[in-house]
Amino acid sequence: MASCWTVLCALVLGLHLGFVCSQNQTTFTESVGTSLATDCPKHCECSPGVGHTGVLCNVIGQLEWPGTCTDIVAYKAGEQKKLALKLTGPADTFVSGFDCLLQLASLDVSQTSLKLVPNMFKGLRIDGSLKLGGNDIERIPKGTFDGILAVDGLDLAHNRLVELNISSFAGLENVRHLDLSYNNITVIHQGALSNMSRLQSLNLASNSLQTFSFKQFSPSVRLDFFSLQNNYLTNLYLESNKTEALPFHKDSQFDISDNVIECSCSLAYFLQALPFPEDYLMNVGNTLCNSPEKLRGQSIALLDSSGLVCTAPEIFMSYPLKQKDLLTTSSITLECHATGFPLPSILWITPWGDHFLHDQAHIPNTLSQNLVISASEIKDHRRYKERNVLMVTDIKADQSGHLIITKIRGSMHGNYTCLAFNPAGNTSKVMDLSLYCGIQSTYTFSLILGGYCASGFLIFGFLVGFIKMVVVWLRHKLYFIVPSFSKAASTVVGAPNQDICSQSGCNSVGVNPRSGDDSTNCDASSITCPNSPTSLSFIEEEEFQEGDHDPEQSGSSSYHAARQHRLRDTIEEAKGRWRDGVERKMERMRKNVQHIRESSSNYVHNIKETGSSAAERMKAGVAHGVETVKYQLQSFKELCGTGDMGTNTISTVTLETDIDSNQQSKVVKQMTFI
Structure with a gap:
């Protein structure tokens, strides 16, 4: 009975301990799970796998990439496994490179519109593959893979590559797997693949290659898989019919199906180097001849190399x-x-x-x-x-x-x-x-243009000279007109005298019947009336002596003397008025003539100065153009010379003329053409 109780107590105690242990284990598991979830970098998803831990990170932008990269490195330090990292983000997110990651199981940056830059993967060691597919890459810049420590495979499928040159894969000597399928590659330059001495598989399917030479590979390369499927392939070039000339071994697989192969003598070396083509060729049913017509549709694996002609x-x-x-x-x-x-x-x-x-x-x-x-x-x-x-x-x-x-x-x-x-x-x-050289036609055109310009300047000079001659003639003409005005004054003075005297009817002495004024000033000695039997000259001053006349004669003489005196006063007054009027008119005329002379002189001076300045400027411009063309012709002669492919030196001499100071300076330039 005691043993039963002992067994029962032991059973109860065991159940209790088992429950407690299970609770502790559950708590530890939850704690570890919480710790892992907390350590996974921000914007990333972490999923532990066999041999590595998968990490998927969505990087929002270029500024956040350094911080995310630091978090990934910190997370990797707490893991015992390498990371298989896949990154997504905008096109320019990763331009700063991946050197912070140091070592990864694999790196997938596909379908991110990644832009390749030199030294982008410097210091990075990748045990698996580097996936760069689906990024619309058109060219691989020189130095893109410089400094990369190790990478096993490179995936560049589904891009837009057109050509591969000798620097495209520099730094990838240890790559074993290369995928270049689904691009638009038309040419592979010699040496583009020769540095990959450890290459084991190469996929060039679905490109635009027309020819391919096996000289591209390093002599030590032996491929497990090589695909040229679905290109525009017409020829395969092989320098020898020995098996060693092909980069294959007995288990290699070679796919050249879906091409337009010309089954000519250039294919003979290839068939002779492969004693049993069907053992190497994949898709034999689609590896057919496209030409010549008699061999169209026949399988290459069944051809007799001796029947191929060129x-x-x-x-x-x-x-x-x-x-x-x-x-x-x-x-x-x-x-x-x-x-x-x-x-x-x-x-x-x-x-x-x-x-x-x-x-x-x-x-x-x-x-x-x-x-x-x-x-x-x-x-x-x-x-x-x-x-x-x-x-x-x-x-x-x-x-x-x-x-x-x-x-x-x-x-x-x-x-x-x-x-x-x-x-x-x-x-x-x-x-x-x-x-x-086009300088000959330019030289002829320059001569014609120079002739036109010279003719234009000559005509302009004639016009300026003619205007100057006219102005000078006008100056001389106006100068000789001035004395004629002074001579005409006496004629103007005499005219009214004659008119006044004629209008007096010659019966009333010095009286103008139209004006009704008897005070008209006329010179008695010069006034004559053509219709009068006597002239006004009969009025003379008489000398009267006291006591020599009677009263009747004395009264008559006084009347005549008074009348004669009044007439003389009237004539003198008229003469004074006419003299003042004529002098005023002459003064005004002199002023007008002086004004005309001054205006003409200023006008002639302005025309002379303007014409001289324009002529000097045009002369300087023509001289500058002629000198420039002259010196430019010498330089172009050197350019258009017929020498070897060596160095040609062109001396350009430019003549600069200061129009204002008429000073000239030369500027010499030398340029070397290769």
Whole structure:
């Protein structure tokens, strides 16, 4: 019985202890869960996984990214697992880089409209993949991946990349997986992939590639997977028919389905290097020949390499045909069209030895040896620009095989060679570009314009001289008119005397019948009446002697003397009035003449000064224009010279003329053209 109670007590005690322990465990679990939820950075979601912890953060803007990055680092420090980080946010949120993260299991920045900048991933170590897909990236700036410590895979799918150059993947030597699918890549320049010596998979599906050369890969590369599906692929270039020339091993998978492959002799090396193509090719049913017509629709895996043929290229059309005269600084597109099977590629050789080709990755080694050049010396675009040189020339070889030259220089004249080549051979055509300078027509136009200007100035000078002569003549004319006014005064004075005397009827002495005034002043000695038998001169002063006359005669003599005296007074008064009037009129006339003379003198002086100033200014302007054209012609002659592609120095001499002081100064500038 006691043992039963002992067992019962032990059972009750065990249940109690189990309950207490379960309560403590629940409390600890809730505490740990609360701690994890609290430590997860703001605006982030954290989800622990196997081998890593997933963190999804939505960063609102560029200003919040440094704080969020610090929180992520603090959260990672409390975890025993690496973080698989996925970030979302606006386009410019992460331009400051990701160097604060240091080490991650993976980094996903896809579909954020991310803008790549140099050194963006400096100091970052990623054990897994770096996902940059869906960001509409058009180009990879130089130095984007410089300083990245490690990354296993790079995903750039679903972007807008057009070309890959030698600096696109610099710093990614340890990348093993590269996804470039669903872009618009048309050309991969030689050396773009050669630094990835550990590459194991490459996806170039759904791009716009027309050719691909296996020389792109490092000799040590062996791919597990390589896809060129759904491009515009016509040729695969391989320099040897040995298996070692292909970057494959026995378990490799190669997909070139859904292309427009030309089954020519250029494909023979590829088929010979793969003894059993069906073991390597994926989607064999869709890996078909597009040309020639007799092989259209046949599977490449079933072809006999010995039956594949090529046709040597032949140039059937070019522009210009042989020779072309071109104005310096203008632009031109040189065209070269060739036939052959497979379709030939076009290589351009300039007069100074530069080589241009749109896709330089598939130049045969034999052609490179004949040209004594390396693939690195062949460019698809080059800009000729030097310091202190105003003009910039661009030369580019486009996808159609045309050579586009913008703002051609005078030293770029000469023979341009169009070289068409394919695996069956090559052919060439020479085009001669002769450049002429527009300064000749400008010089002729300047002479014509100068002649017109000189004629205009000559006519203007004649007009000014004629006006000056007229004004001088008027001055002399007015000067000689002045004495004639003084001479005319006597005539004016005499006229009224004669008129008054004639109106008196010659019966009443000195009386004007119209005025009724008998006090008219007329000179008795000069007044005559044509119809009177006697003249007024008979009135003379008589000397009367006292006692020599009788009373009757004395009364008569007194009357006549008084009358004669009154008449003389009247005549003297009239003469005084006329004299005053004439003097006043003469004075007014003299003032008018003096005013006219002064006005004419001022007017002539103003015309003279204005004409002289205008003539001097125009003379200085013409001299300045002639001297400027003269010195500019020398500089343009240097620009339009026919020298080698070396350095040309242009000396620009400008003659500046101060119109007011008529002082001249020269300004010399030197510019060097390459």
